[in-house]
Amino acid sequence: MKTLLFYDSVVVLNRDTHRDLHLKPQDNLRFAASTNCVPLALVEFGDVAREYPIVFARLPGGLVPVALLGLRDAENLYLNDEGKWDARYVPAFVRRYPFVAVQDNTAPDKLLVCMDEQFPGFNKEEGERLFDENGAETPFLKNALAFVQGYQNEAQRTAEFCREVEQLGLLNEMSAMAELKDGRKFRLDGLWVIDEAKLQSLSAAAAVDLFRRGWMGLVYAQLLSLGHLRVLLDRTAQRSGEAPAAPADDAAVAAAESGSVH
Known part of the structure; x- marks a missing residue:
């Protein structure tokens, strides 16, 4: 999984180089069409769990919670033919585009405000100016940058949560597979979910600690979100013009929670 996903050409935002730049809002989100998952911040879990499966992926920087958008590589089932997002909640990773905060390679504790210069909304005539005539x-x-900073502020707390659930041994690797009526199969590997049996076997002290840190609710939000694997199966079938060979049922969802879906 590419860390910055649909960011194609990231450059540091510069008040001199980009002084005359405008941003014209786009009426679609096609830039995310080939993205089958996006990273999440903890603050999003409540909204995301109502519409998407939440799972964990391993990136070079560590374990990251992601909203699963599709069962196949390079397919976003929440984006329709017009490029509109087909869900009430759009993940913050998508909404902050085309801006992003990136770690400075020369100073690990420093973040650089960057942008994707390939974003089609950038131009020198239409839309909102980024800087005024004086470079302010x-x-x-x-x-826009306040939103990016807010997202980045949540990153540390999110990383801490991921380290904790991993250290507590709560994760199981998930293998998700869907089969359509015509026999085509789609498989997702390399994703992780919280195992409810492992959660229930936690010591009282560890469980209380999760609760006091405000994380127990997030754990159950992730578990409950796996019911939306059925939604992904149905959307995959609809996108392919087929019906599922065997619709996911409660047993299949239970299997997802324990580590596999068939």
Whole structure:
């Protein structure tokens, strides 16, 4: 999984180089069409769990919670033919585009504000200016960067949560497989989920610690979100013009929680 996903050409935002740049909002989110999962911040779990499966993926920087958007590589089942997002909640990773905060290779504790210069909304005539004539950030850019900073602030807490559930031994590797009526099969490997049996076997002290840190609710949000694997199966079938060979049922969802779906 590519860390920055649909960011194609990331450059540092510069008040001199980009002084005349405008951003014209786009009426679609096609840039995310080939993305089958996006990273999440903990603050999003409540909203995301209502519409998407939440699983964990291993990236070079460690374990990361992600919203699963499709069962096949390079397919986003929440994006329709017009490029509109087909869900009430759009993950923050998508909404912050085309801006992003990136770690400075020369100073690990420093973050650089960057942008994807390939974003088609960037131009020098239409839309919102990023900087004024004096090179100062416009209110539009300040709001956009505040959103990016807020997302980044959540990253540390999210990483801490991931380390904790891993250290407690709560994770199982999940293998998800879907089969359509015509026999085509789609398999997802390399993803992890919280195992409810392992959760229930925690010591009282560890369980209380999760609760006091506000993390027990997030754990159960992840578990409950796996019911949306059925939604992905149905969307895969609809996208392919087929019906599922065997619709996912409660047993299949239970299998997902224990580590595999067939």
